[in-house]
Amino acid sequence: xxxxxxxxxxxxxxxxxxxxxxxxxxxxxxxxxxxxxxxxxxxxxxxxxxxxxxxxxxxxxxxxxxxxxxxxxxxxxxxxxxxxxxxxxxxxxxxxxxxxxxxxxxxxxxxxxxxxxxxxxxxxxxxxxxxxxxxxxxxxxxxxxxxxxxxxxxxxxxxxxxxxxxxxxxxxxxxxxxxxxxxxxxxxxxxxxxxxxxxxxxxxxxxxxxxxxxxxxxxxxxxxxxxxxxxxxxxxxxxxxxxxxxxxxxxxxxxxxxxxxxxxxxxxxxxxxxxxxxxxxxxxxxxxxxxxxxxxxxxxxxxxxxxxxxxxxxxxxxxxxxxxxxxxxxxxxxxxxxxxxxxxxxxxxxxxxxxxxxxxxxxxxxxxxxxxxxxxxxxxxxxxxxxxxxxxxxxxxxxxxxxxxxxxxxxxxxxxxxxxxxxxxxxxxxxxxxxxxxxxxxxxxxxxxxxxxxxxxxxxxxxxxxxxxxxxxxxxxxxxxxxxxxxxxxxxxxxxxxxxxxxxxxxxxxxxxxxxxxxxxxxxxxxxxxxxxxxxxxxxxxxxxxxxxxxxxxxxxxxxxxxxxxxxxxxxxxxxxxxxxxxxxxxxxxxxxxxxxxxxxxxxxxxxxxxxxxxxxxxxxxxxxxxxxxxxxxxxxxxxxxxxxxxxxxxxxxxxxxx
Amino acid sequence: xxxxxxxxxxxxxxxxxxxxxxxxxxxxxxxxxxxxxxxxxxxxxxxxxxxxxxxxxxxxxxxxxxxxxxxxxxxxxxxxxxxxxxxxxxxxxxxxxxxxxxxxxxxxxxxxxxxxxxxxxxxxxxxxxxxxxxxxxxxxxxxxxxxxxxxxxxxxxxxxxxxxxxxxxxxxxxxxxxxxxxxxxxxxxxxxxxxxxxxxxxxxxxxxxxxxxxxxxxxxxxxxxxxxxxxxxxxxxxxxxxxxxxxxxxxxxxxx
Numbered sequence: 028x029x030x031x032x033x034x035x036x037x038x039x040x041x042x043x044x045x046x047x048x049x050x051x052x053x054x055x056x057x058x059x060x061x062x063x064x065x066x067x068x069x070x071x072x073x074x075x076x077x078x079x080x081x082x083x084x085x086x087x088x089x090x091x092x093x094x095x096x097x098x099x100x101x102x103x104x105x106x107x108x109x110x111x112x113x114x115x116x117x118x119x120x121x122x123x124x125x126x127x128x129x130x131x132x133x134x135x136x137x138x139x140x141x142x143x144x145x146x147x148x149x150x151x152x153x154x155x156x157x158x159x160x161x162x163x164x165x166x167x168x169x170x171x172x173x174x175x176x177x178x179x180x181x182x183x184x185x186x187x188x189x190x191x192x193x194x195x196x197x198x199x200x201x202x203x204x205x206x207x208x209x210x211x212x213x214x215x216x217x218x219x220x221x222x223x224x225x226x227x228x229x230x231x232x233x234x235x236x237x238x239x240x241x242x243x244x245x246x247x248x249x250x251x252x253x254x255x256x257x258x259x260x261x262x263x264x265x266x267x268x269x270x271x272x273x274x275x276x277x278x279x280x281x282x283x284x285x286x287x288x289x290x291x292x293x294x295x296x297x298x299x300x301x302x303x304x305x306x307x308x309x310x311x312x313x314x315x316x317x318x319x320x321x322x323x324x325x326x327x328x329x330x331x332x333x334x335x336x337x338x339x340x341x342x343x344x345x346x347x348x349x350x351x352x353x354x355x356x357x358x359x360x361x362x363x364x365x366x367x368x369x370x371x372x373x374x375x376x377x378x379x380x381x382x383x384x385x386x387x388x389x390x391x392x393x394x395x396x397x398x399x400x401x402x403x404x405x406x407x408x409x410x411x412x413x414x415x416x417x418x419x420x421x422x423x424x425x426x427x428x429x430x431x432x433x434x435x436x437x438x439x440x441x442x443x444x445x446x447x448x449x450x451x452x453x454x455x456x457x458x459x460x461x462x463x464x465x466x467x468x469x470x471x472x473x474x475x476x477x478x479x480x481x482x483x484x485x486x487x488x489x490x491x492x493x494x495x496x497x498x499x500x501x502x503x504x505x506x507x508x509x510x511x512x513x514x515x516x517x518x519x520x521x522x523x524x525x526x527x528x529x530x531x532x533x534x535x536x537x538x539x540x541x542x543x544x545x546x547x548x549x550x551x552x553x554x555x556x557x558x559x560x561x562x563x564x565x566x567x568x569x570x571x572x573x574x575x576x577x578x579x580x581x582x583x584x585x586x587x588x589x590x591x592x593x594x595x596x597x598x599x600x601x602x603x604x605x606x607x608x609x610x611x612x613x614x615x616x617x618x619x620x621x622x623x624x625x626x627x628x629x630x631x632x633x634x635x636x637x638x639x640x641x642x643x644x645x646x647x648x649x650x651x652x653x654x655x656x657x658x659x660x661x662x663x664x665x666x667x668x669x670x671x672x673x674x675x676x677x678x679x680x681x682x683x684x685x686x
Numbered sequence: 687x688x689x690x691x692x693x694x695x696x697x698x699x700x701x702x703x704x705x706x707x708x709x710x711x712x713x714x715x716x717x718x719x720x721x722x723x724x725x726x727x728x729x730x731x732x733x734x735x736x737x738x739x740x741x742x743x744x745x746x747x748x749x750x751x752x753x754x755x756x757x758x759x760x761x762x763x764x765x766x767x768x769x770x771x772x773x774x775x776x777x778x779x780x781x782x783x784x785x786x787x788x789x790x791x792x793x794x795x796x797x798x799x800x801x802x803x804x805x806x807x808x809x810x811x812x813x814x815x816x817x818x819x820x821x822x823x824x825x826x827x828x829x830x831x832x833x834x835x836x837x838x839x840x841x842x843x844x845x846x847x848x849x850x851x852x853x854x855x856x857x858x859x860x861x862x863x864x865x866x867x868x869x870x871x872x873x874x875x876x877x878x879x880x881x882x883x884x885x886x887x888x889x890x891x892x893x894x895x896x897x898x899x900x901x902x903x904x905x906x907x908x909x910x911x912x913x914x915x916x917x918x919x920x921x922x923x924x925x926x927x928x929x930x931x932x933x934x935x936x937x938x939x940x941x942x
Contacts, residue, residue, distance in 0.1 A: 075825075078825070079824075079825040082824040082825060093748060093754075093756060094746060094756065094807070094808060094809070095808065095809065095811065095812050095852065096812070097755070097812070097815075097852055098748055098749075098754040098755060098756050100748070100749060100754070102749065102753055102754050103749045103751055103753050103754065112831075112832075114832060150826075150828070152831045153828035153829065153830055153831045154823075154825060154826075154828045155831075156828065156831040156834070156881070157821065157823045157827065157828035157829070157831075157881060158820070158821050158823055158881070159820075159821045159844070159875065159876050159879050159881045159882055161841055161842075161844040161845035161848050161875065161879070162831075162841075163841070163845075164835075164836055164837075164838045164841040164842075165838065166838050167835060168835025168836050168837050168838065168841075169832050169835055170831055170832060186845055186848075187845065189753065189849065191753075192753055192849075192851075193845070193848060196848065199815070200815060200819055200820035200821070201820060201823075201825075203812060203815040203816040203819065203820060204816065204820040204822065206812075206816045207816035207817060207818075213812075215809065215812075238801060265751075267748040267749040267750070267754060268747060268748055268749075268750060269748050301721045302690075302719055302721055302722070304690070304719055304721075304722045304726045304729070304730065305726070306723070306725070306726050306729055306750060307750045307751075309750075309751045310751075428771070429751065429752060429776065432752075432772055432776045432778065433723075433776070433778070435721075435778070435780055498825045499825070499826075502825070547733055547736045547737070549729070549733065591736060593735075593736055593739070593740070593741050593742065594741055598703065598802075599703075599744055599801060599802045599805065601742075601744055602736070602742060
């Protein structure tokens with residue numbers, strides 16, 4: 028059924044990567060010095076790749092739209108990073124991490140990629156510790172671990188609730204070291220607007236200097252996009268305000284297939300929306316589910332305060348429905364269960380679109396342990412709560428502070444109110460085993476590609492994938508391509524392909540500035556987000572998706588005739604930046620709905636209401652949909668479907684159960 | 687859902703670019719909800735300005751959850767506003783009163799030139815890190831992570847220093863525009879860990895030299911930086927940096 032080739036090496040699953048590494052063609056040091064690689068994005072995937080390629084001797088140019096590479100949105104990841112170290116001696120292994128990830132992804136990821144990810148996971152922890160990343164430790168001086176959803180081992184490494192920050196600062200410092208040595212040229216406050224193709228190969232980019240508005244041409248023997256996910260298509264998400272799909276979308280329009288765009292992750296534990304002014308949503312880390320119990324009142328429309336609802340009138344619905352995994356079921360399952368309870372009328376808080384995440388039981392349990400450690404036998408409840416609160420504070424203090432700051436409530440005293448929110452996108456540019464897109468010489472890493480998480484990503488796996496791609500995978504696989512490019516001299520940027528790409532980019536900017544309509548960019552973005560959340564969000568159906576496609580097309584026409592972008596193109600103009608990004612989100616939104624409509628099954632984060640089991644769980648159709656949907660962009664805004672069949676040779680495909 | 691009922695007067699620094707002079711401009715806002723973040727209040731202002739055909743206020747912001755370090759407003763004379771231990775994006779309007787006048791300016795320091803309105807150029811921080819804020823270990827050189835036990839106290843202290851988000855509030859609040867809290871946080875993080883020892887004295891010299899070259903001022907121990915730091919980075923880091931700097935000059939064999 029496949030009409031595209033994923034270039035997975037032959038051989039046993041467990042030896043594919045080792046064999047590949049030892050047989051991949053190399054580029055000798057003197058040639059590396061003349062080969063230029065462009066990296067767009069400076070998050071975990073981009074910064075780690077830029078630093079590593081520069082260490083290897085390549086000439087690297089790295090671009091980010093923020094004022095510093097340290098600000099990429101990887102920085103906001105809270106909970107942790109998985110690695111199959113088995114330091115806890117709880118039965119973990121490369122195979123188990125591989126298995127959990129494939130199962131967590133609802134059997135919609137590629138076996139070979141996921142196994143490779145599990146293999147290199149342990150190296151990531153070693154590398155980060157060597158860089159001075161201060162991961163959490165136990166009193167013996169060794170690294171600590173905690174649990175995350177969808178697994179029964181403790182394989183998650185962390186740095187309080189700031190794991191992403193610490194890992195990114197590690198990659199950033201490695202990148203800055205190379206910048207200081209003159210081996211990476213860093214372009215901050217630059218946004219990629221076009222990919223330049225020459226004879227079918229990616230040979231550079233067009234970027235806009237966001238301060239001056241100047242349009243620049245940059246040549247590279249290869250181009251790598253580590254530009255993150257597209258969750259902001261929903262307007263409200265846990266992504267940063269600037270996170271966008273533009274680089275990936277421009278690549279898509281130049282021939283890179285976009286795979287599984289409908290696979291989006293709605294994270295179960297976010298702070299609920301408080302009003303129409305809301306500009307973004309804030310995640311409360313999944314790690315909180317280690318110690319928090321999720322519940323709603325047993326009675327419908329119960330308006331009592333949480334503290335006034337007695338224990339036997341609370342419904343711990345995750346523990347009830349999924350006794351084996353309880354509060355640590357994967358994200359898609361937890362999110363749908365929260366939506367189910369709220370839709371049925373059991374939601375809490377003013378909006379009724381929230382459930383409780385309650386730490387009381389575990390606070391008391393920790394308090395009892397602490398009391399016993401200090402020789403207090405039969406401690407009273409107050410002592411337990413006091414001692415336990417100190418433990419909770421050490422584990423999650425920054426998250427509790429953030430919650431208090433945003434909501435004005437004290438989570439040490441009352442349970443948190445949480446609700447699902449858009450968090451991560453499993454879909455992205457289609458890449459082969461080498462992380463190369465369908466455009467030769469154009470690579471894609473991290474969240475921006477589609478490859479490792481199937482239809483649902485497990486917690487603490489995004490950081491793992493970003494760093495795996497950048498530190499340990501791409502630096503090998505890109506060599507296979509570049510070894511054939513050693514005779515190509517740097518192409519001057521007055522080449523017609525650069526001129527033409529620049530004209531395309533300028534044409535769009537001028538068009539946006541000159542519409543001079545009546546509605547702001549945010550106005551359109553909010554409307555797009557509303558359509559996507561209502562009709563292509565946590566639950567989808569055929570009727571809604573068809574309506575959404577029509578509504579998005581109408582919105583696109585209205586956007587291009589009535590958006591107002593103040594200011595000029597030749598200056599710092601954030602409204603113009605947003606306008607370009609929203610224009611691309613509108614086109615992507617349509618493709619997401621088309622993909623969701625095409626996939627007549629439910630899997631992971633993609634839940635089609637027509638396809639569910641009697642118990643309301645996702646119902647896959649492996650016979651007809653065990654494929655990657657890779658969409659090709661066609662003239663106008665049209666899309667053609669290509670299929671990559673997913674073969675499961677090492678794992679028995681089963682209905683996913685966490686009961 | 688919250689409804690907004692606050693009325694505010696804003697005095698906002700407007701400056702077209704780094705070649706022109708700026709000035710405070712008054713704006714009246716009504717219908718502000720106490721549940722809005724400070725930046726969401728600016729979103730409302732900008733939406734108003736765009737509707738009226740005026741240019742919106744340019745300000746830096748990205749994650750809006752207090753960790754990226756991009757937001758940087760000097761509010762009523764304090765970086766990140768009146769609350770301790772929060773960034774501007776995590777400051778909510780419930781910290782203000784109906785009828786308040788709020789003055790909003792950019793970070794002010796010679797090493798942080800204004801780019802436009804409330805946006806400044808903080809690339810000097812990146813150059814200080816590039817001068818030595820790292821451990822020189824190439825990808826693939828690492829041993830097993832647990833081969834190097836690190837006492838929890840040390841690891842925790844290193845983490846506390848590493849919590850710096852590089853926002854620049856310390857520089858903005860310092861009367862000397864000193865960057866010593868920022869620079870010392872990175873130096874401490876790496877000096878506290880065994881991995882950081884081989885380059886310890888080289889690092890402190892290189893980073894301090896770059897800090898001086900960027901035009902940051904000196905430290906006169908007023909402690910404003912610590913008081914205003916949204917992440918609570920401690921002054922003790924500066925003490926450690928000064929000790930290491932002195933040791934490097936007088937004891938270390940390696941001078942940079």
